[in-house]
Amino acid sequence: MSTTGETGQPRTVATLASTFGLAFRDTSDAGATTLAGVSLDNRTVSDGDLFAALPGAKAHGAAFAANAVEAGAVAVLTDAAGAELIATRGSAAPRVPVLVADDPRLILGDVAAWVHHNPAGSVRTFAVTGTNGKTTTTYLLEEILAALGGQTGLIGTVELKVGPDRTPARLTTPEAPQLHGLLSEMVAADVDAVVMEVSSHALALHRVDGVVFDVVAFTNLTEDHLDFHGGVEHYFEAKASLFTPQHARRGVVLVDDAWGRRLAEQASIDVVTVGTGRAGQDADWMIVINHVAADHTDFTITHTSGRSLSTSVGLPGRFNVANAAVALVMAIESGSTPAELNHALPHGLRALVPGRMELVANRPRCIVDFAHNADALHLALAALRPSTKGRLFVVFGATGERDRGKRAVMGRVAVENADVVVITDDDPHDEDPAAIRAEVMAGALRALPMAQRTGRGVDLFEVAPRRTAIHRAIRFAGPADTVLIAGRGHETLQEIAGVEFHLDDREEVRTAMSERSPQRTEEP
Numbered sequence: 001m002s003t004t005g006e007t008g009q010p011r012t013v014a015t016l017a018s019t020f021g022l023a024f025r026d027t028s029d030a031g032a033t034t035l036a037g038v039s040l041d042n043r044t045v046s047d048g049d050l051f052a053a054l055p056g057a058k059a060h061g062a063a064f065a066a067n068a069v070e071a072g073a074v075a076v077l078t079d080a081a082g083a084e085l086i087a088t089r090g091s092a093a094p095r096v097p098v099l100v101a102d103d104p105r106l107i108l109g110d111v112a113a114w115v116h117h118n119p120a121g122s123v124r125t126f127a128v129t130g131t132n133g134k135t136t137t138t139y140l141l142e143e144i145l146a147a148l149g150g151q152t153g154l155i156g157t158v159e160l161k162v163g164p165d166r167t168p169a170r171l172t173t174p175e176a177p178q179l180h181g182l183l184s185e186m187v188a189a190d191v192d193a194v195v196m197e198v199s200s201h202a203l204a205l206h207r208v209d210g211v212v213f214d215v216v217a218f219t220n221l222t223e224d225h226l227d228f229h230g231g232v233e234h235y236f237e238a239k240a241s242l243f244t245p246q247h248a249r250r251g252v253v254l255v256d257d258a259w260g261r262r263l264a265e266q267a268s269i270d271v272v273t274v275g276t277g278r279a280g281q282d283a284d285w286m287i288v289i290n291h292v293a294a295d296h297t298d299f300t301i302t303h304t305s306g307r308s309l310s311t312s313v314g315l316p317g318r319f320n321v322a323n324a325a326v327a328l329v330m331a332i333e334s335g336s337t338p339a340e341l342n343h344a345l346p347h348g349l350r351a352l353v354p355g356r357m358e359l360v361a362n363r364p365r366c367i368v369d370f371a372h373n374a375d376a377l378h379l380a381l382a383a384l385r386p387s388t389k390g391r392l393f394v395v396f397g398a399t400g401e402r403d404r405g406k407r408a409v410m411g412r413v414a415v416e417n418a419d420v421v422v423i424t425d426d427d428p429h430d431e432d433p434a435a436i437r438a439e440v441m442a443g444a445l446r447a448l449p450m451a452q453r454t455g456r457g458v459d460l461f462e463v464a465p466r467r468t469a470i471h472r473a474i475r476f477a478g479p480a481d482t483v484l485i486a487g488r489g490h491e492t493l494q495e496i497a498g499v500e501f502h503l504d505d506r507e508e509v510r511t512a513m514s515e516r517s518p519q520r521t522e523e524p
């Protein structure tokens with residue numbers, strides 16, 4: 001059903017019910033009330049909102065309907081079980097209309113878009129999905145769109161940006177009510193183009209329903225979040241659902257992995273492919289790296305038609321050239337020419353992506369990155385090796401209560417790719433931090449003899465807490481060394497035994513650098 005485009009109708013409770021064919025039990029004669037917005041949680045309800053009371057893993061939203069009405073909700077959208085729950089409250093039941101749908105989540109995106117007068121139709125919309133690279137690619141695309149002129153918006157893991165205003169994000173992709181509310185704010189703030197990250201959770205949970213993106217992109221897929229999706233095929237299908245007319249007009253697919261190639265074949269929208277030619281795979285746009293410098297990489301993308309664009313990216317690593325190429329091709333797919341892009345970006349792409357290969361200090365070069373699994377740790381270290389004149393340090397830990405299998409592998413990868421390995425804590429959550437470190441250390445120790453046999457001396461340390469590990473590594477490093485602090489990126493809260501502590505790796509690097517004596521080096 002496409003109900004989002006009817007902009008002329010009043011957004012009252014009664015028209016909502018008739019537009020979406022919802023059973024409508026009006027207990028208060030309030031059908032004529034105009035809806036101001038939609039909220040999924042009583043704690044975020046504003047005056048005039050529709051409260052969407054959905055069943056959850058822990059509770060049914062209908063249990064909070066009375067609180068939502070107290071906070072200003074003028075109607076409730078729920079399922080049969082929710083309506084039942086509300087009715088059993090008798091005289092304590094909220095006295096507002098209760099609209100009942102078979103599965104409210106399936107219509108929530110369209111409902112939120114309708115209430116907000118379909119804001120996605122008034123801005124250019126771009127979305128990026130993939131296991132890794134979403135945040136980075138969205139920042140690079142935002143930089144491109146801003147350079148081309150106009151106000152931009154950004155929605156993703158790190159923050160929500162409406163023009164110049166920024167707020168920290170809670171989810172990678174907000175729930176549909178918040179998403180359409182944000183898009184509506186963006187339209188009011190004269191934002192021309194919005195770039196967002198779309199997680200596989202969001203696609204499976206219909207969070208981006210009601211938006212048909214102008215251009216969507218896929219970066220890559222590695223095994224992750226399989227607990228939620230119940231298998232890699234389901235995980236892939238969730239991501240692939242973005243490349244259908246329900247969600248997008250045009251797609252850009254990085255075909256460096258087999259999942260990308262499969263997606264390009266099965267997508268039911270127009271798709272252009274981007275690739276480095278790895279494993280002999282052709283793509284519509286081929287990426288060639290021309291030169292790797294200490295602070296940027298020069299590269300060219302060439303289309304099969306002969307059109308090409310030569311530019312550079314300031315983030316280290318081949319994977320960031322791929323992210324930059326995807327962002328550039330997304331801009332081209334939305335109508336810009338390579339010549340316009342070259343003109344708008346005379347110094348290439350220089351976006352700072354918070355906590356993603358973020359250069360925080362020099363001499364020693366200190367980089368904070370979000371790599372929190374073995375693959376990403378390997379890629380990040382490999383990216384830094386060519387531009388490291390001295391030794392390559394890595395400070396990292398493994399997250400508690402998540403995928404224990406990856407801990408020893410991360411330890412091995414660190415020893416195989418770094419010269420000084422400092423194992424510390426990440427977010428232990430409710431697990432014993434020392435036990436997590438021991439599992440990482442076991443993998444590191446197993447890899448040590450092989451590293452030594454190949455003539456590489458690797459120094460291996462266990463230091464906790466994390467703050468101390470960062471400070472010691474920086475004190476021990478020489479001016480020509482690189483220190484990679486991996487795993488937490490932009491995050492500022494560390495959870496230990498159920499208690500959250502403020503910890504920002506970038507702040508610690510700056511403090512450690514300010515306390516560092518240039519001559520002194522000591523062991524971590």
Ligand SMILES: CC(=O)N[C@H]1[C@@H](OP(=O)(O)OP(=O)(O)OC[C@H]2O[C@@H](n3ccc(=O)[nH]c3=O)[C@H](O)[C@@H]2O)O[C@H](CO)[C@@H](O)[C@@H]1O[C@H](C)C(=O)N[C@@H](C)C(=O)N[C@H](CCC(=O)O)C(=O)O
Nearest residue numbers: 040041042056057058059060061064171172173175199201
């Ligand atoms: C697995 C999952 O996605 N869970 C989402 C789900 O939670 P739930 O089913 O447990 O909800 P619940 O606590 O049982 O509550 C039921 C309903 O009552 C409402 N409620 C609940 C309590 C209350 O006091 N008042 C109230 O109104 C809730 O808003 C909810 O609508 O519904 C909630 C409300 O919409 C979401 O906030 C919540 O996301 C949680 C916070 C979450 O962490 N999700 C993660 C896994 C996620 O979505 N991550 C992806 C990125 C993954 C990645 O790539 O790393 C993302 O896009 O962020």
Ligand SMILES: Nc1ncnc2c1ncn2[C@@H]1O[C@H](COP(=O)(O)OP(=O)(O)OP(=O)(O)O)[C@@H](O)[C@H]1O
Nearest residue numbers: 131132133134135136157319356369370371376380
């Ligand atoms: N194209 C890529 N391929 C592989 N790894 C990448 C790529 N881009 C970034 N990475 C690595 O993955 C980490 C996370 O990158 P980024 O935040 O951009 O991805 P994401 O998809 O948004 O991940 P998340 O949802 O966990 O934030 C980076 O810190 C980097 O180490």
